[in-house]
Amino acid sequence: MTNTIATYDDLAAFQRSETTLKGPVAIVLVEDTVEVQSTLDHLVKLGFATLVVMARPSDVIELPDTVPTIRVGWRNDRVGAVPAAVNAVAENGPGLWMHYCFNAEYLFFPFCETRRVGEMLAFHTEERRFSMLTYVVDLYGADVGNAVDRDGAHLDASGYYASVRPDPENHNHPKERQLDFHGGLRWRFEEHVPAHRRRIDRIGLFRAKPGVALLDDHTFTEPEYNTYSCPWHNNLTAAICSFRAAKALTTNAGSRHDIDSFMWFRSEPFRWHSQQLLDLGLMEPGQWF
Known part of the structure; x- marks a missing residue:
């Protein structure tokens, strides 16, 4: 029941x-x-x-x-x-x-194998943070014919980078503590991904607040919600391990016949453990130990 x-x-x-x-x-x-x-x-x-x-x-x-x-x-x-x-x-x-x-997406945060999400968010709130940056880490099967393969899932161990986020209201300076992050399948097969869908950053955790709304590009109307950390030190970040890009690339008419394999020399098996993501720099423990 x-x-x-x-x-x-x-x-x-x-x-x-x-x-x-x-x-x-x-x-x-x-x-x-x-x-x-x-x-x-x-x-x-x-x-x-x-x-x-x-x-x-x-x-x-x-x-x-x-x-x-x-x-x-x-x-x-x-x-x-x-x-x-x-x-x-x-x-x-x-x-x-x-x-x-x-x-087909799975949230991971530092030490999530032994700590519950409520504990992590309570600590984050104590640091006066009301949102958390999450990196969408693409997962994919070794066989492109089985793109969503939990038992044989792989991820990219490198190829991630960040660029400044322009401020339309101030062309001389980028937005403060905001970056655009790229990598994974969206980077390697970018010719099949619209430019506005190539970013892998998402504010995947947030504290609901009247007047603050999510936008279609996975950012919020409140600028501080879109920052990766506070001004004083690094904060917690998390990862969303996702088969979504692999699904799209193998089903969309414009890409499914052009991709023979998702594997490359920097593919490694996904171990379904937060330590692997920490070791690869795909999330940050901040001051939480």
Whole structure:
């Protein structure tokens, strides 16, 4: 028996509701039926208190029976669908920490094997941080015909870089403590990825605040939410290990016939452990030890 506390036909019905959320909240944006179950199981293991599953009503999904779960009818079929979904949940839970991801994506943070997400976010809040930069680390199978292969997942061990983020209002200076990060499959196969989708940085964890909204480019309307650290020292960062790019590259008509393999000399097996991501510099423990 599932622990579903509410089901809504669409975002409008959810927004009209008075459903009480308990944080931290995980929002799962279901685009297809690939690895939905493993994504939900991973979030439960990390310690999220509430799951909000955004999916097509026709999708058959086995919801967890141990965590309160809300299901909302949704599909990613138009520009702005993602921020609309995330912002709808944020409006229902002001003050709560939230994480959003797509199916076949898995959040990792430093020491997540022994510490729960609530502990990490409590420390981050004590440092007066209300958002956390996450790097989207592309995962892929060794066989391009099986791009989403959890048992045989690989990642790129190098090829990541950052560039300054221009400030349209001040052409002489870049934005303070904001960078555009690149790498992974989006970098190696950039000819198949639109320029505005090549970044791998995402503010994947944030504290909901009235008047602060997610934008379509995975940044927020509040500039401080988009920073990688405070002005005084390095802060925690996390990683979202994602099969999403591999799925897209092997299904989109413009790329699926041009890619014979995702493997290259800097591919290495993914060990599903935060220490590997720390060793590769794909997340930062900051002052949390």
